[in-house]
Amino acid sequence: MKKVLIVGAGVAGLTAAVRLQYLGYDVTLYEKNNQVGGKMNQIKEEGFCFDVGPTIVMMKDIYEEIFSFCQRNPADYLPMEKVDPMLHLYFSEEPPLSFSSDLTQLMHTLESISEEDAQGYLGFLSDIYKRYLIAKDAFITRSFRSFWDFYNPSSLMAGLKLRTFNDAYSSIVKFVKDERLRKSLAFQTLYIGVSPYQGPSLYTMIPMIELFYGVYFIKGGMYTLAQALERLFKELGGKLYCNTIVDEILIENKQAIGLQIGKETVFGDAIICGADFPYAMTALIPNENDRGKYTDKKIKKMEYSCSCFLMYLGVDKKYDVQALHSIYFAKDFKRNVDQLFEEGTLPDDPSFYIYVPTLMDESLAPSENEAVYILVPVPELSKFSDWSSATIEKYRTQVLNKLKEETIFKDIDEHIVFEKQYTPKDFQTDFNAYNGATFGLKPTLKQSNYYRPHNKFAYADHLYFCGSSTHPGAGVPIVMQSAKLAVEELLKDDQ
Ligand SMILES: Cc1cc2nc3c(=O)[nH]c(=O)nc-3n(C[C@H](O)[C@H](O)[C@H](O)COP(=O)(O)OP(=O)(O)OC[C@H]3O[C@@H](n4cnc5c(N)ncnc54)[C@H](O)[C@@H]3O)c2cc1C
Structure with missing residues (x-):
């Protein structure tokens, strides 16, 4: 049985691990954090349960395909419910719009x-x-x-x-x-x-x-998918090591041969890397000669997606929540977008997204409480990096003021009993997201399809990549697809 080593138990790494273990490979998955999921993570504290990153389930078929592929019933792993209306949109000076898939x-x-x-x-x-x-x-x-x-x-x-x-x-x-x-x-x-x-x-x-x-909600929130993939991987006999930082992908004579993990060298017949591609290039393959065109200079010059500032609020009050997903547009949306991508400044009048999972699943907060997730798009770290505690405090107040002015959460500051924030720096530190860019390499035309990092590494054999910064791109179903493509590339080479 051939041995495959996988770096990172984000959605992409987990998906690749499950597929290969099911196909009869001997798979070992290494994750730096104490739990799986990567950006699809979970904060579970004081009776509140928040998804850290992804919240909107679309392309349900792709979520289910991995379970069907392994001859399992997807419903046994992913209890899903259709969300309708899918989305409420609010505009500062005009009436809101509600979007239904009916x-x-x-x-x-x-x-x-x-x-x-x-x-x-x-x-x-x-x-x-x-x-x-x-x-x-x-x-x-x-x-x-x-x-x-x-x-x-x-x-x-x-x-x-x-x-x-x-x-x-x-x-x-x-x-x-x-x-x-x-x-x-x-x-x-x-x-x-x-x-x-x-x-x-x-x-x-x-x-x-x-x-x-359609848009769906998974009972327990998005993190249920990460847990389901972990459970399936273990049921199939896969080996998972959390709290394990991979230090290097070992390459000899243009062939990946194993991983360096602290003082231990682990050898494998193939390596799949689910850690963010630009981070992996600069941190896990230290010798530039082993990575072809992906020199430090090239990686730095590539374009990165924007990032997010997130607030996870546990509130001891029930609100008249109308929709699971709501977007509030800035008065001047174009200016807001320019600040993210052109000027590299923190938007002074930001658009923001609110997700209230307790609307669909009461178990995600103590009774008569609400779990409120607020996401504000912000520039990635090469454009704006001053996430000092003073900046965080100032931006938090600014966002709370907008919530109080524009949403149903008029008195939210009086009811916050739990609070946590995530900034681009946290995405960089916690998940090794290059530049803290939450969606990886920006999918410009120059960084898409053939021009996006390939699933089979071009500069060393037995090495494959998946995840947001590789082909086909970011988003949960799309990174699951990238894992499928990386596995197919490995199978082609192993024929
Ligand atoms: C705030 C936010 C909201 C989002 N909303 C949505 C949404 O609603 N719907 C949607 O479909 N998508 C959404 N996305 C995008 C989606 O979450 C990502 O595209 C996807 O989760 C990325 O998965 P990944 O496996 O590529 O990367 P990651 O989740 O980053 O996984 C990489 C893993 O590798 C680990 N790792 C890194 N370096 C090492 C190392 N040296 N050794 C060991 N382990 C290592 C990391 O800890 C991590 O677990 C959102 C993302 C964010 C951040």
Whole structure:
């Protein structure tokens, strides 16, 4: 039985570990932290339970596929419930919009704006659906090893058909007139840390995916997935070591041969790295000659997604919460986005996202209490790094003031009984996210598909990468797909 060593038990590392163990490999998974999940982590304190990072479950089929692949019933591991309405959007000076994946409800929302915009919205969905199908077949479900995997007539034709050269916002403008609808279709590029005014227009497929395939909630919150993958891996006989920092991926004569863990050297037939790719290059492969074009200089020059400032609030009061997921747009959204990606300053009037999981699962807080998660997009650390305690305190107050002014949480500061924050620095320290960029390398055209770090390492054999900064990109289902592609690459080499 061949021995595979995996670095990092984030979603990607866990998924790769489960697949390979099921296929008969002898897999050992090493995680630096005391629990699995990586950014999909959990804070469980004083009766409150918070997801640290991801909260929105979309592309449910991909979540379930790993369990079906291992001949398990997904429902035994992931109790899921459909979320409807999927999302409430609030605009400072205009009425809010509620988005449902029920077509009748959706039409009600759209026609309340105008029949012309309802028609435009449906036209947009049809257009992006066609492009999504092309992207799915030609890029998302395929990995790229060599130049010719990408530069061949069918890939190039698919690339042209994608028409992805303009930005998300401009691609929407021609379909709908209402500014709220335009924002509702464009802002979701922030889910993968890229500006809606710059990122490739293809990422407007995110709202389409939410509408067509639904948004779900996993009982217990997103962390249930990390626990389920850990449980399955152990049931299959896999070996997991937490609190174990991998110091180096050992490469000899252009072949990965093992891992250095403190004083111990562990040898394996293949290595899969689920730790953030740019971090892995600079920290785990110290000799630049072993990593081809990925020199320290190149890694530093690459572009990174934005990051997040998070507040996890346990409150001893029940509020009239209307939706599991709500977004509050800044008065000047464009300026807010420019501060994140161009100016590198902390947005003075930020947009923010609120997630209240206790609406779906009361067990996540003591009775008559609420668990409230607030996410504010902020620049990554190479653009803004002053996360001193004074900055945190100031920003916390600013965000709380916005909550009190704009949301139902008018008196929240009087009811906070538990509080914790996460800054980009915490993502860097806790999960080795390069620049604290929560979504990894920014998915610009120059850093996508063939140009994104490959799942099979080009500069050493027996070495594979998965996770947000590799192909196909960030987001839970997409990193699960990257793990599947990394495993398929390993299998190809092991034939
Ligand atoms: C705030 C936030 C909100 C998000 N919201 C959503 C959402 O709603 N929906 C969605 O689909 N996606 C969302 N995402 C994105 C999603 O969470 C990530 O894309 C995904 O979890 C990344 O998984 P990963 O396995 O690639 O990386 P990671 O989770 O970073 O895993 C890497 C693992 O490697 C470990 N590691 C690193 N270095 C070493 C070492 N030297 N030795 C041993 N172990 C090491 C780390 O500790 C970590 O466990 C969100 C992310 C964040 C941060």
